[in-house]
Amino acid sequence: MKAPFDILPSEEGFLGLPTEEAVDYAAAKAVIIPFGLEGSVSYGGGTAKGPAAMIEASHQVELFDEDLWCEPFRDFGVVTMREALVDGSDIKKAVDNLAELTGSVLSDQKFPLVFGGEHSITPGAIRPFLQKYDDLAILHFDAHADLRDGYEGEHYSHAAAIRRVLDHPTVPIISVGIRNISAEEIPFLEANRHRITIHWGKDRENWRVEDIVAPLKGRNIYLTFDLDGFDGSLMPATGTPEPGGLFWNDAISIIKAASKTGKIVGADINELAPISGFHAPNFLAAKLAYKILSYSFSG
Numbered sequence: 222m223k224a225p226f227d228i229l230p231s232e233e234g235f236l237g238l239p240t241e242e243a244v245d246y247a248a249a250k251a252v253i254i255p256f257g258l259e260g261s262v263s264y265g266g267g268t269a270k271g272p273a274a275m276i277e278a279s280h281q282v283e284l285f286d287e288d289l290w291c292e293p294f295r296d297f298g299v300v301t302m303r304e305a306l307v308d309g310s311d312i313k314k315a316v317d318n319l320a321e322l323t324g325s326v327l328s329d330q331k332f333p334l335v336f337g338g339e340h341s342i343t344p345g346a347i348r349p350f351l352q353k354y355d356d357l358a359i360l361h362f363d364a365h366a367d368l369r370d371g372y373e374g375e376h377y378s379h380a381a382a383i384r385r386v387l388d389h390p391t392v393p394i395i396s397v398g399i400r401n402i403s404a405e406e407i408p409f410l411e412a413n414r415h416r417i418t419i420h421w422g423k424d425r426e427n428w429r430v431e432d433i434v435a436p437l438k439g440r441n442i443y444l445t446f447d448l449d450g451f452d453g454s455l456m457p458a459t460g461t462p463e464p465g466g467l468f469w470n471d472a473i474s475i476i477k478a479a480s481k482t483g484k485i486v487g488a489d490i491n492e493l494a495p496i497s498g499f500h501a502p503n504f505l506a507a508k509l510a511y512k513i514l515s516y517s518f519s520g
Contacts, residue, residue, distance in 0.1 A: 222247040225325040227303040237280030244298035251332040253301040258338035260309030268493030272336035274495040279507035293515035312377040316345030324349035337491030341377050343445045344385035348488045351389050354441040359364030359394040362450035364463035366399050379413040398422050398450040398467045422465045430478045437483040444488040458502035459492045480516040488513050
């Protein structure tokens with residue numbers, strides 16, 4: 222099986238695996254797709270540099286997982302697409318291009334994990350999944366509801382990412398950590414309560430993980446993780462940080478439970494805007510990616 226795009230040498234790709242530990246595209250079960258789209262950011266910038274920062278930081282991630290008590294990368298095998306320059310001046314075209322990339326990976330029976338880039342990547346990344354899986358559900362981590370019908374004149378704005386996903390009329394979404402929503406989003410939310418469930422950040426102390434993941438039982442799951450879902454003290458390297466958010470164990474416990482309740486079949490991590498000389502947020506994002514893959518295949 223030939224890769225539909227250029228693949229990085231394993232030492233340069235996700236996890237920085239030495240050649241003797243690496244697999245080729247045909248043997249890999251997971252594919253990292255770096256897609257540094259930046260076209261509609263509305264506060265801090267820098268998301269175009271997010272994928273490269275995540276890949277570089279991943280070289281420092283310990284491969285042994287103390288929870289799963291193994292080196293999970295051996296269960297899935299991973300390759301990394303060579304990142305191409307993404308034109309942020311035409312977001313719709315970029316989103317369409319990403320849909321083609323994830324579709325090609327999905328058609329090869331592999332797990333696409335997209336590194337953004339701003340959150341506007343998600344409607345493109347998820348499109349092939351919606352075509353393949355009738356029972357797909359979305360697990361969405363974020364500070365923002367992203368239910369605007371466009372923002373500042375851009376229909377595919379990062380602030381409309383989930384609204385564009387919900388243009389597909391049958392897909393349900395479980396949103397976790399939301400603590401910022403505008404008045405203009407409320408009518409759409411109220412009209413779609415049957416397929417939008419929000420676990421508000423203000424209620425975090427009362428969350429029960431089993432309740433959050435219960436609607437995912439037996440379903441195929443696409444996971445989208447906007448890094449501003451984390452508390453701003455933990456993740457300052459994002460364009461729109463918000464206080465009152467998730468901490469590491471909050472997110473990991475939900476992802477782990479989701480992987481046991483349903484089947485995570487694809488994911489994206491977005492909105493990392495690296496801060497020069499400050500590596501902790503990049504490392505957090507890279508370790509989150511490894512955890513998502515580890516629970517998806519080894520959990």
